[in-house]
Amino acid sequence: MKNIVVQKFGGTSLGSIERIKAVANTIKKTSLNEFPIIVVSAMSGETDKLINLAKDISDAPAERELDALLSTGEKVSAALLAMTLQSLGLQAKSFSAAQISMRTTSNHSKAKIIDINIDTIQASIDEACIPVITGFQGINDVGDVTTLGRGGSDTTAVAIAASIKAERCDIYTDVDGIYTTDPNLVPEAKKLRSITTEEMLELSGQGAKVMQVRAMEFANRYDVPIRVLSSFEEGEGTLITKEISSMEQPIITGIAMQDNQTKFTLHGVEDTPGNASGILGPIGDAGIDVDVIVQNVSVSGKTDFTFTIGNSDAKKAQKILESNLIKVNYDKLIVNNEIGKVSIVGVGMRSQSGVASIAFKTLAENNINIQMISTSEIKITLVISLKDMNLAVKSLHKAFNL
Ligand code: ADP
Ligand code: ASP
Ligand code: MG
Numbered sequence: 001m002k003n004i005v006v007q008k009f010g011g012t013s014l015g016s017i018e019r020i021k022a023v024a025n026t027i028k029k030t031s032l033n034e035f036p037i038i039v040v041s042a043m044s045g046e047t048d049k050l051i052n053l054a055k056d057i058s059d060a061p062a063e064r065e066l067d068a069l070l071s072t073g074e075k076v077s078a079a080l081l082a083m084t085l086q087s088l089g090l091q092a093k094s095f096s097a098a099q100i101s102m103r104t105t106s107n108h109s110k111a112k113i114i115d116i117n118i119d120t121i122q123a124s125i126d127e128a129c130i131p132v133i134t135g136f137q138g139i140n141d142v143g144d145v146t147t148l149g150r151g152g153s154d155t156t157a158v159a160i161a162a163s164i165k166a167e168r169c170d171i172y173t174d175v176d177g178i179y180t181t182d183p184n185l186v187p188e189a190k191k192l193r194s195i196t197t198e199e200m201l202e203l204s205g206q207g208a209k210v211m212q213v214r215a216m217e218f219a220n221r222y223d224v225p226i227r228v229l230s231s232f233e234e235g236e237g238t239l240i241t242k243e244i245s246s247m248e249q250p251i252i253t254g255i256a257m258q259d260n261q262t263k264f265t266l267h268g269v270e271d272t273p274g275n276a277s278g279i280l281g282p283i284g285d286a287g288i289d290v291d292v293i294v295q296n297v298s299v300s301g302k303t304d305f306t307f308t309i310g311n312s313d314a315k316k317a318q319k320i321l322e323s324n325l326i327k328v329n330y331d332k333l334i335v336n337n338e339i340g341k342v343s344i345v346g347v348g349m350r351s352q353s354g355v356a357s358i359a360f361k362t363l364a365e366n367n368i369n370i371q372m373i374s375t376s377e378i379k380i381t382l383v384i385s386l387k388d389m390n391l392a393v394k395s396l397h398k399a400f401n402l
Helices: 017-033 046-057 063-087 119-126 155-165 197-205 213-222 275-285 311-327 356-363 386-399
Strands: 003-009 036-040 091-096 102-104 112-117 130-134 137-139 144-149 168-173 194-196 225-228 240-241 255-270 292-297 302-310 332-345 371-375 379-383
Touching: 003 017, 003 130, 003 155, 017 063, 036 063, 036 119, 036 155, 036 356, 046 063, 046 371, 063 130, 063 144, 091 119, 091 225, 102 197, 112 155, 119 130, 130 155, 144 356, 155 168, 155 213, 155 240, 194 197, 197 213, 197 240, 197 255, 197 332, 255 275, 255 311, 275 292, 275 302, 275 311, 292 371, 292 379, 332 386, 356 371, 356 379, 379 386
Parallel strands: 003 036, 003 168, 036 130, 091 130, 102 137, 168 225, 194 240
Antiparallel strands: 102 112, 137 144, 225 240, 255 302, 255 332, 292 302, 332 379, 371 379
């Protein structure tokens, strides 16, 4: 019995019939030694094209129909790839999310996977027929199609790898591994041989789109080893795994950035119990993620309360805020979407002090003002002006010798 590996191919990797043929050859090679289960994204640009078609009809298309529309991109690539594999003499079959019972929550465009019935996949394995599964989508409890958020095919792949107990999950993409920061923005970025799941979870959560953050949550919870590698060239890629020998561990592993953020500040909030829950409770209830949250120490009973939200949810959050603020005493609401977030990540921070002061000094030397600071055990996040973001990443990358 061959080891089972899940292999996911991203949009650029499947961007043309030539690319699909190249991918089919990679799969054929894998199938000599291992049994591949394939997860596909839509062909590159396809999801954006579908979103734009919907936007031509309405600014706010019905969420159910939008998901029905977006799910078609992955169906096209799954069928085309299955045909190509067949033309190479391999047994292969495409499967939609409904066919493999990929059950999700009902919140369209950001549904969460609840469970997968692996019977269909297992039956395909038993017949030695390679399953080619649509990424990015699921079905809710009434059978409607849902989608998992941009980049969601990564999550489909890791979730399938976890439920089928695959040997590992290969993420084939347009870069040849995980770098110290986005190599398309910082050419000096260096490729990493390995990175811990915990660090990649933080980097993804802070904007490194090479892995969707939900995929990293699954990898962390179910201990799925991941390899990120290029579908364009041969190479070892980067291994994302729970444990890495401490010899290999630098203090800082990588830097992530995020530009699509909005900062909300409630100025002059009366400092009384229940404010934070009064302000953020209704936003959380609407399923909107709030990221960096800062409340100042109050002077004469008043304080400033500031938090950030991803731009895609910002308008909805602002409406919710404004309709709930009657219960909160404050002077004014300031909304700023010209902000960027830069995050420095590394498990070495646990045992090494001084990382924050190097970061602050570096930004000061570059005349970059820090608007908010938030830290966790292995991460420092700095909210700055959007116009300073690229300079901040480049100078921090240099300051930490990455
Ligand atoms: P796919 O279509 O294969 O899912 P994505 O565009 O979602 O690919 O992710 C790959 C991209 O992630 C790269 O082209 C790169 O610009 C970006 N990226 C961001 N941070 C990193 C990082 N630390 N290492 C590698 N790539 C990164
Ligand atoms: N096609 C979807 C997107 O473009 C999902 C994915 O590629 O992972 O976001
Ligand atoms: Mg992606």
